[in-house]
Structure formats: C-alpha cells, structure tokens
Amino acid sequence: MSGKASLIAPGLKPRAGRVLPGFGISLGYTLAYLSLIVLIPLGALGLEAASIGWDAFWDIATDRRVAAALQLSFGAAILAAVVNMIFGVIIAWVLVRYRFPGRRLLDAAVDLPFALPTAVAGIALATLYAPSGLFGSFLESVFGLRVGFTATGVVLALIFVGLPFVVRTVQPVLEDMEPETEEAAASLGASRWRTATRVILPALAPAMLTGFALSLARGVGEYGSVIFIASNLPFESEIAPLLIVIRLDEHNYAGATAIAVIMLAISFLMLLLINTLQALSRKWLGHE
Amino acid sequence: MNRRQANHTGPPVTGESPWARRALITLALAFLGLMLIAPLVVVFTEAFARGAGVYLAALTSPHTLAALQLTLGVAIISVSANLIFGIAAAWAITRHTFRGKSLLLTLIDLPFAVSPVVSGLMFVLLFGADSLLGPMLEDNGIRILFATPGIVIVTIFVTFPFIARELIPLMQQQGAAEEEAAVSLGAGGLRTFCLVTLPNVKWALLYGVLLCNARAMGEFGAVSVVSGHIRGQTNTLPLHVEILYNDNKAAAAFAVASLLALLALVTLALKTLLEKRFSRPAQAPHTR
Numbered sequence: 001m002s003g004k005a006s007l008i009a010p011g012l013k014p015r016a017g018r019v020l021p022g023f024g025i026s027l028g029y030t031l032a033y034l035s036l037i038v039l040i041p042l043g044a045l046g047l048e049a050a051s052i053g054w055d056a057f058w059d060i061a062t063d064r065r066v067a068a069a070l071q072l073s074f075g076a077a078i079l080a081a082v083v084n085m086i087f088g089v090i091i092a093w094v095l096v097r098y099r100f101p102g103r104r105l106l107d108a109a110v111d112l113p114f115a116l117p118t119a120v121a122g123i124a125l126a127t128l129y130a131p132s133g134l135f136g137s138f139l140e141s142v143f144g145l146r147v148g149f150t151a152t153g154v155v156l157a158l159i160f161v162g163l164p165f166v167v168r169t170v171q172p173v174l175e176d177m178e179p180e181t182e183e184a185a186a187s188l189g190a191s192r193w194r195t196a197t198r199v200i201l202p203a204l205a206p207a208m209l210t211g212f213a214l215s216l217a218r219g220v221g222e223y224g225s226v227i228f229i230a231s232n233l234p235f236e237s238e239i240a241p242l243l244i245v246i247r248l249d250e251h252n253y254a255g256a257t258a259i260a261v262i263m264l265a266i267s268f269l270m271l272l273l274i275n276t277l278q279a280l281s282r283k284w285l286g287h288e
Numbered sequence: 289m290n291r292r293q294a295n296h297t298g299p300p301v302t303g304e305s306p307w308a309r310r311a312l313i314t315l316a317l318a319f320l321g322l323m324l325i326a327p328l329v330v331v332f333t334e335a336f337a338r339g340a341g342v343y344l345a346a347l348t349s350p351h352t353l354a355a356l357q358l359t360l361g362v363a364i365i366s367v368s369a370n371l372i373f374g375i376a377a378a379w380a381i382t383r384h385t386f387r388g389k390s391l392l393l394t395l396i397d398l399p400f401a402v403s404p405v406v407s408g409l410m411f412v413l414l415f416g417a418d419s420l421l422g423p424m425l426e427d428n429g430i431r432i433l434f435a436t437p438g439i440v441i442v443t444i445f446v447t448f449p450f451i452a453r454e455l456i457p458l459m460q461q462q463g464a465a466e467e468e469a470a471v472s473l474g475a476g477g478l479r480t481f482c483l484v485t486l487p488n489v490k491w492a493l494l495y496g497v498l499l500c501n502a503r504a505m506g507e508f509g510a511v512s513v514v515s516g517h518i519r520g521q522t523n524t525l526p527l528h529v530e531i532l533y534n535d536n537k538a539a540a541a542f543a544v545a546s547l548l549a550l551l552a553l554v555t556l557a558l559k560t561l562l563e564k565r566f567s568r569p570a571q572a573p574h575t576r
Contacts, residue, residue: 019468021477026380030392033373037445038398041410048413087319094316098309106317108560112324114499115552115559117506119526120545123533124327127334127542134330135322160323192304221403224508224526228533241405245513248409253418260406267401 048257060258065234066243070259072151073240074266077219080158081166084215085208088166089201095167096174110167113160118224125157126228151237153229161222162215169211170204177203202285206278213274220267331549334542346532346540347547354520355528356547358436362524363504366443370500371493374451378489379481382459383467393456399448408513411442434516439524442510447500454496455489457569462488491566498562502555506548 052060060066095107113121129136130148139145147153177200185195223241230237240263247256304312336343346352377396381389399407415422415432425432432438466488470480486493508526515522517531525548532541 020383020464020471020480022379022481023384023386026376027384027386030373030377030380033369033376034392034395037441037448038395041407041414041445042398044414044419045406045410087316090312091316091320094313098313100313104560106320108556109320109324111556111559112328112552115502115506115555116328117508117526117529117545117548117552119508119529120331120506120548120552121327123529123538123541123545124330124334127538128326128330135326160327163323192308217401221406222509223403223405223512228530241403241509244405244409248412248513253413253416256409257413260403260409263403263406 045257045260048253049261052254052258056254057258060255061262065238066240066259066262068235069238069240069243070262070266072154072237073220073263074270076151076154076158076239077162077216077222079155080162080219081212081215083155083159084162084166085212088163088211088215089170089204089208091163092167092170092174096171110164113162113164118161118222119228121160122157122225122228125153125160125225129153129156129229148229149231149237151230154226154237154239157225157229158215158219158222161225162218165214165218166208166211169207169214173204173207205281205285209274209278209281213271216274217267217271220263328549331542331545334538335546337542338539342539343543343546346537346543349540351519351523352525352528352544355523355525355544358439358523359505359525362436362440362443363501365440366447366504367497367500369444370447370451371497373448374455374493374496377452378455378459379485381456383464396449396452399445404446404507404509405513407445407510408442411438411445411514433514434518434522436522438514439511439522442514443504443507446507446510447503450500450503451493451496454492454499454568458489458492458566459485461569491562492568495559495562495566495568498555498558502551505551 049057091110095103095110126148127133129139131137131140131146133148136146136148139147145152147156181199181203182195185199186192190198221241223239223245226239227242230239230242232238232242240259244256244259247253247259377392380386381392402410412433413419415425415438417423422433430437432441466484467480470484471477475483505524506526507524508530511524512527512530515524515527517523517527519528519531523531525544529541529545529548532538532544
C-alpha cells in the first residue's frame with residue numbers, strides 16, 4: 001500500500017501487523033483486564049487524593065510523625081541500596097569471575113529474598129538480630145550496636161529484600177564484558193586496582209545505578225520484612241507504609257492516601273533523578 | 289599464553305592476586321551467609337525448637353489448615369487469571385502493531401512500582417464503606433473487602449506483571465515468522481497458537497507461573513490491608529505467621545513459616561532448572 005510495499009509483488013510479503021488473527025480479542029481483553037485490575041483502583045487513589053484539598057494535604061504532609069516516617073523509609077532505603085550496591089557488585093564479581101565449590105548453590109541463593117515471603121524473612125531476621133538473638137547479642141556486646149527494634153534493623157531488613165536487584169542487574173553485564181579491554185589496560189601497564197577502578201567499574205556504573213534504583217524503590221515500599229524487626233514506635237522506627245496501615249485502621253482514609261501519594265511522588269522524583277544520572281554516566285564514562 | 293588457553297577451557301582468568309581473590313570470595317560468602325542463609329536456617333531451627341510434636345501440632349491446627357487452603361485457592365485463581373492475561377497481552381503486543389504500545393508496556397509494569405501497602409489501600413478506597421462501589425455491592429450481598437474476593441483481587445494486582453513480562457520479551461525475540469507461516473498454510477488462529485506459539489514459549493510460561501505463584505502465596509502487605517485478619521476465614525499463611533508470632537507462639541509461627549520457606553526453596557530449585565532449559569532475554573530483575 002505504501003510506496004515501499006508496492007515494490008514487492010503482492011502476496012509475497014505479508015503486510016506487517018494484521019496477518020495473524022486474534023488482534024481484537026487479545027488487545028480488547030488486555031485493555032479490559034488492565035483497566036479492571038490496575039487503572040480503576042489507581043483512579044480510586046487519585047480521586048481520594050484530589051478530594052483531600054490542598055490545605056488538609058499540606059497539614060498531613062508537614063505533620064511531624066508523617067515526616068519522621070517518610071524520612072526513615074527513604075533514608076533507610078537509600079542506605080540499604082548503597083550497601084547493596086557495594087556488596088552486590090562484589091557478589092556478582094565473585095560469581096562471574098571465580099570458580100569455587102558451592103558457587104552454583106550461592107548463585108541460586110541470591111534469589112532467596114525474591115522467593116521467601118516477606119513475613120517469613122521478617123520474623124527470621126527479628127529472631128536473629130533481636131538483642132537476645134544470636135547475632136543481635138553478639139553485635140551488642142562486642143560493638144555496642146543495637147540492631148533489633150531500631151532504625152538499624154529497618155536498614156538490615158531492606159538490605160535483605162534489595163540485595164538480589166543489584167546482583168542480578170550487574171551479573172549479566174559482567175558476563176558480557178570483553179576480557180580484551182582489561183588485558184589491554186594491563187598490557188599498557190595499569191595495575192589491577194587501576195584497571196578495576198578505571199576500566200571495570202565505569203563499565204558497570206549504569207547497571208549498578210539500575211540495581212540501586214530497583215533496590216531503593218523496593219525498600220521504600222517494603223512492609224512485611226520490616227515490621228517485625230522494627231520497634232514500630234513513632235519517631236523511632238515507624239516506616240511510612242506502617243503509618244498508612246495505622247491510618248487505615250483509624251478509618252482515616254484521607255491521611256492514608258496523602259502519605260501514599262507523597263511516597264509515590266518522592267519515589268517518582270528519585271527514579272527520575274537516577275535515570276538522568278544514568279544517562280549522564282553513560283555519556284561521560286562512554287567517552288572516557 | 290597459558291592464560292588465554294585457560295580462558296577457552298574453563299575457569300575464566302582474572303588478574304587478581306590469589307590473596308585478593310580469596311578475600312573477595314570470603315567477603316561474598318560471609319555477606320550471603322549472614323544476610324540470606326542464616327535467616328533461612330533459623331526458620332527451620334526455630335520451627336523445631338520445641339520438638340516435632342509442637343511442630344506437627346502447629347501445622348495440623350484447624351487455623352493453619354484453613355489458612356493453607358485459602359492460600360492455595362487464592363494462588364490458583366490469581367495465577368490462572370494472570371496467565372490468561374499474560375498470553376493475551378503478549379499476543380497483542382508482540383504479534384500486532386498498534387499505537388500506544390510502549391504506554392501499555394509501562395502500565396503493565398506499574399504494579400511492581402507500587403508499595404504492597406499502597407496496593408491494598410487502593411482497593412480499600414475502591415470497595416470500602418466510604419466508596420461508591422462498596423455499599424452498592426454490599427446491598428446485593430457481595431462482600432469484597434475483608435473477604436476472599438478482596439484477597440484474590442489484591443493478589444492479582446501485585447502479581448499482575450509476572451507472566452506477561454516473561455512472555456513479551458521472548459515472543460518479541462522469536463518473531464512472528466513461524467506463526468505467519470502456519471497461518472498462510474491455512475491453520476486457524478487457535479491451532480497456530482497451540483501448535484506453534486505454545487511449544488516455543490512453554491518454558492518461559494512455566495517460569496512466569498513459578499514466580500507469580502511464589503509471590504501470590506507469599507504476599508503479605510497488600511493482603512494484610514484488605515484481609516481483616518479473621519482467623520479461619522480471611523487469614524492466609526503469611527498472615528497466620530504474623531498472628532502466631534505476635535501471640536508469642538514463636539515455635540508455631542516458625543512451623544508455619546517453614547512451609548513457606550520450603551515453598552521458596554522449591555521455587556528456587558525449579559527456577560534454576562528452568563534457567564538451564566531456556567535462556568531468558570536480558571531484562572531487569574523485577575520480582576518485587
């Protein structure tokens with residue numbers, strides 16, 4: 001039909017798109033199901049948020065307890081994502097570059113936080129890291145560090161849930177990395193450390209940032225694994241998702257919705273920032 | 289020279305000193321051991337801390353059995369619903385051209401970006417006592433919130449993208465040529481799908497079902513918000529773990545948790561097996 005297609009004998013090359021049947025029914029079903037499960041509930045959230053009114057919304061957003069909860073959720077998620085970025089790269093490196101007994105098992109174990117229900121992880125971590133627990137009592141007596149029922153415990157739980165994101169985004173990039181670049185750096189006289197920091201890490205940077213962003217996004221909204229290891233006391237270790245649950249229990253729908261909307265907005269802004277950073281890092285490091 | 293040969297035969301080479309290599313492996317092992325393996329082990333040791341009798345009693349209590357039944361039922365319904373959706377969405381998106389495809393892909397991914405608690409909140413706003421729909425349905429004898437339908441629908445929401453996200457990249461990669469050939473030879477749409485498409489994507493389909501099921505059975509935050517925690521009625525296994533744990537019945541809580549941990553282990557084992565069967569197209573990890 002277009003100028004291009006008319007050059008090909010009719011019937012030889014099927015017109016792209018509508019050759020296979022089932023377009024109407026599959027797209028129709030997809031859109032209907034998407035609307036029912038995702039769009040309409042999301043609309044309900046939007047409607048409720050719009051009905052709060054700007055003044056009431058501002059009052060909720062600037063409430064000290066809400067601010068403290070948001071600060072903890074985002075602060076702990078950022079800290080956990082940083083820890084995960086560092087250890088995620090080390091674990092991915094060890095899994096890709098070294099051969100040692102138990103490597104395959106370890107590789108499979110990395111996905112454990114994806115497969116283990118968060119409540120199970122929560123009570124297990126709480127038991128281990130409580131002041132009376134195996135690791136908790138050790139950390140407290142030796143380092144004076146209290147993990148269970150504190151904000152540190154929140155960070156710990158978020159490290160657990162976010163770890164696979166960094167490992168699984170960095171791993172494929174490391175696997176595809178050409179050894180030639182490293183060999184070239186070495187043959188030009190670069191030390192191993194210099195090669196690692198100047199050649200390998202820059203190449204991994206975009207994947208590391210993606211992993212960081214995924215771990216962060218997951219951590220901000222995490223609930224199940226955190227509430228068992230945190231004390232859940234306001235201003236101490238009360239996370240934002242928990243405050244939403246508390247507001248719902250009080251039948252304060254506007255309060256719950258406002259916190260949810262603020263969480264979504266901050267998450268969105270942070271992901272936007274990370275995406276920009278990622279684009280910039282590709283640009284800068286790609287030309288190095 | 290030896291290095292390059294080693295590169296072809298087996299273990300990849302790196303330039304780190306054996307000392308650095310050992311240190312990195314130890315670091316990775318220690319981190320994974322403390323953060324992932326120890327919590328998993330604790331689930332089982334705590335479950336049997338009070339002996340096999342307590343363990344079995346906890347597993348065979350009526351409340352546990354009711355929770356197990358509910359969890360299995362919810363998982364079967366939500367996985368089937370998302371399976372049908374995943375196939376329909378993948379067929380529409382990868383086998384046809386239409387405008388707004390990338391928007392549709394983003395919307396399919398959206399549930400991964402929403403905190404589980406916020407997912408629950410959306411459905412409370414949609415079906416709650418203050419909503420438009422809730423009282424209307426209630427008058428007709430249909431109860432969604434604090435009942436099984438609410439648990440099912442919120443589980444469908446949080447597991448929404450799993451199967452579609454496995455199928456779409458694979459079917460995109462495979463292309464439509466085989467299906468087009470089948471149709472041009474006179475096969476009908478359904479026949480083409482069953483005999484051509486399905487065999488090509490069966491492992492990816494199973495992979496998606498596996499991850500979707502693990503999340504459906506383990507979901508805590510979202511289900512917790514809409515369930516109402518009625519023992520024996522709207523209590524899923526993860527919620528039951530929480531209730532037992534908060535009742536200071538740690539051994540019973542861990543006994544029920546051990547069932548879910550077992551599910552996680554089976555999921556990981558099958559996942560590792562499936563990954564040997566087919567190579568997944570590169571994509572960001574997304575299991576929330």
